[in-house]
Amino acid sequence: xxxxxxxxxxxxxxxxxxxxxxxxxxxxxxxxxxxxxxxxxxxxxxxxxxxxxxxxxxxxxxxxxxxxxxxxxxxxxxxxxxxxxxxxxxxxxxxxxxxxxxxxxxxxxxxxxxxxxxxxxxxxxxxxxxxxxxxxxxxxxxxxxxxxxxxxxxxxxxxxxxxxxxxxxxxxxxxxxxxxxxxxxxxxxxxxxxx
Numbered sequence: 001x002x003x004x005x006x007x008x009x010x011x012x013x014x015x016x017x018x019x020x021x022x023x024x025x026x027x028x029x030x031x032x033x034x035x036x037x038x039x040x041x042x043x044x045x046x047x048x049x050x051x052x053x054x055x056x057x058x059x060x061x062x063x064x065x066x067x068x069x070x071x072x073x074x075x076x077x078x079x080x081x082x083x084x085x086x087x088x089x090x091x092x093x094x095x096x097x098x099x100x101x102x103x104x105x106x107x108x109x110x111x112x113x114x115x116x117x118x119x120x121x122x123x124x125x126x127x128x129x130x131x132x133x134x135x136x137x138x139x140x141x142x143x144x145x146x147x148x149x150x151x152x153x154x155x156x157x158x159x160x161x162x163x164x165x166x167x168x169x170x171x172x173x174x175x176x177x178x179x180x181x182x183x184x185x186x187x188x189x190x191x192x193x194x195x
Contacts, residue, residue, distance in 0.1 A: 020049050020140070021140055024140045024186075024187065025049070025050070025053055025109075025140050026053060028109075028138050028140060028187065028189055029050070029053040029054065029056075029057065031180065031189060031191065032105060032107065032134065032136050032138075032191060033134075033191075034054065034057045034058060034062075034104070034105055035057075035058075035104070036057065036058060036059045036061060036062065037058065037059065037061040037062050038057075038058050038062050038063075038104040038105055039062065039063045039064075039065075039102055039103050039104050039105075039130075040054050040058060040062065040063070040064050040065070040103065040104065040105045040106075040107065041064075041065045041067065041103045041105070041106040041107070041128060042054060042064060042065065042066045042067065042107055042109070043067055043094050043106055043107065043108050043111055043125065044067070044068055044094060044108060044109070044110075044111025044112075044114060044115075045066035045067060045068045045073075045074065045077055045089075046068055046070070046073045046074075046076075046077070046110070046111070047073050047074075047076040047077050047080070048066060048074075048076065048077025048078075048080055048081055049109065049110070050107065050109045051064065051066060051077060051080075051081050051084065051087060052081065052084075054107070055081075055084050055086070055087070058086070060085075060086060061086075062086060063086055063088070064084075064086060064087045064088070065087075065088045065090060065103075066087055066088070066089050066090065067090045067091075067092055067094055067097050068090075068091065068092075069091065069092060069093045069094070070091075071091045074089050074090075074091050077089065094115075094121070094124075094125075095117075095120070095121065095124060097128075100127075100128070101127065101128065101129060101130055101131075101133075102128070102130060103128050103129050103130060103133055104129075104130055104133050104134070105129075105133065105134050105135075105136065106125050106128060106129060106133070106134070106135045106136070107135075107136045107138070108135070108136065108137045108138070109138055109139070109140075110138075110139050110140070110141075110146075112137045112161065112167075113146060113159040113160055113161045114159045118162075118167075118170060119170060119173075119174065122135075122170060122171060122174035122176070123174050123175075126174060126175055126176065126194055129194040130194075131194065132193060132194060133193070133194045134179070134191055134192065134193055134194070135171070135176060135191070135192050135194070136189070136190065136191045136192075137167060137188075137189075137190045138187070138188060138189045138190070139161065139187060139188040139189075140187055141187065141188070142183075142184065142185050142186060142187065142188060143161045143162075143163065143164070143183055143188050144185075146161045146188065161188065163183060164181045164182070164183030164188065164190055165181075165183070167190055168181055168190060168192075171190070171192040175194065175195055176192035176193060176194060176195060177192060177193045177195050178190065178191070178192045179191045179192060179193055
């Protein structure tokens with residue numbers, strides 16, 4: 001089964017089985033430092049958990065593009081956030097998504113472990129960022145918790161989250177400057193600037 005089929009199959013139950021910690025997510029979004037009016041790509045948006053948090057900071061002047069390869073997951077997001085007019089929903093594999101520069105921020109929330117070729121992905125996303133744009137890889141769980149959840153599911157057990165130091169090295173090698181790294185028992189957060 002392809003990953004998109006797995007996520008399509010579980011889309012209807014996803015939000016009910018995954019309790020989001022609104023306070024923690026809000027603090028992580030604050031750490032990103034998104035300015036009002038920014039253009040933001042939510043890579044691997046899923047059911048759109050992050051969308052209201054991004055919208056709150058970019059405001060009506062900003063633009064959010066939510067990309068996911070699972071049509072069913074993205075449909076859940078569209079249904080929940082149809083009233084937010086500055087969100088574009090795109091069903092696509094992020095690696096096939098047009099990467100013309102233009103985004104101030106690309107956010108990978110609870111998504112990065114599912115990327116098969118991390119090195120190619122980091123280069124691809126770098127092309128989507130404006131000069132000085134930021135890539136943020138974050139989870140509202142610890143790395144150990146993320147990996148334990150994935151290990152328990154045959155469909156995603158190989159989708160591992162590497163330690164923050166390793167991912168920082170990958171980012172540096174791909175042309176980013178790591179600005180902030182948190183890899184602790186509470187969450188996982190890496191913010192890097194396109195150089």
